[in-house]
Amino acid sequence: MTRAILIMAVTGALGLSGCAGIGTLNRAATPSDLYALTPKSTFDSNLPRLRQQIIVEEPTATAAVDTDQVAVMPNPLQVQYLPRVRWVDRAPLIVQALLIESFENSGKVAAVGRSTVGLRPDYSIVTDIREFQATLPDETVEDSRLVVDVRLNIKIVDSYSDHIIASSSFGKQRVAASDEMIDIATAFDGALGSAMREAVEWSIRKIHTHAANNPRPALP
Template structure:
């Protein structure tokens, strides 16, 4: 994915480009502070999720440079990545997703030992993720964007560092309008779907592996 050199001038060039869609705030022109948008963890899960006692640590997702900042990404062409003017997430995108992953696991109410990867912290399993797409898409001259979230996950058994399984999680959501608040809401919808699927996938694999280990020991 190539980042356009003009992204550095998002406050000027992109602001003018998106003015007609309502996605560029007047605050950018008036010199007011950048608007911050927050996202939310998944809250509703399958009722039959297993209860886990194992410790799982969550690494910060890997991401290409264009998705590693706190800026809100958009694309009008598969080879170009740009940003909304005067609009940021409340954290870098990888840091925000790591926090929301931890909170999503906690929201299941069926796992206690979950947290960020910390040096010296013993874990039974480690969840490694890679953020591959996280942008608003304005393809084919669309005025209202489709949000795309695509992540890859690998579940690693510790301390052997054996990859038990890997999975791809891709979700989209159409914004309700061209207003930035609705674009952010669509990001929220798509991301929560990805988080929910990733959490359920992880917990079912951990439960299955531990049941198999228990059976073999008998």
């Protein structure tokens, strides 16, 4: 079983005071309820293999996202949080850990880790989390459902030249099956997982091409 990043629904009501369209979240959560956000484990079999070492920097994010709370937006200009529900870590640390494990699971990278582990990387993955929240349903639309939005902006930095060699954005949405926390967590997992899979595959291809066209100087 792969390692998982867990979130816990803490005991108590999950009601979001002052927000419409999320009524069923008023049900009491069970203390043992745990929800997992998982790394990706399936990738394009045609990905090239890298000999280079990679580090994944801790992602940056706005204060609204850089938190262990589950963010929801009742409208485009307002951010609120589900009470008594927490991610077990701040969203940037969750994304960093899952990106590292996803790179490992690809089987195409010689070595990957955090910058704090002492690796001397050939390339760095710099991530900015642009979106990591749910949008409340539109009460004016019949059968409207809560939508989870995840978007990662990825930059690849050549550690030898300290230059950005590629940059791209990976955004995904998932509709929650219901307003139950398990379905919201599942939607987050699906959106983040899909964005990470595309980001990992894109990064591996970009690094492979750059490394082939820019060989490192031979050591004396």
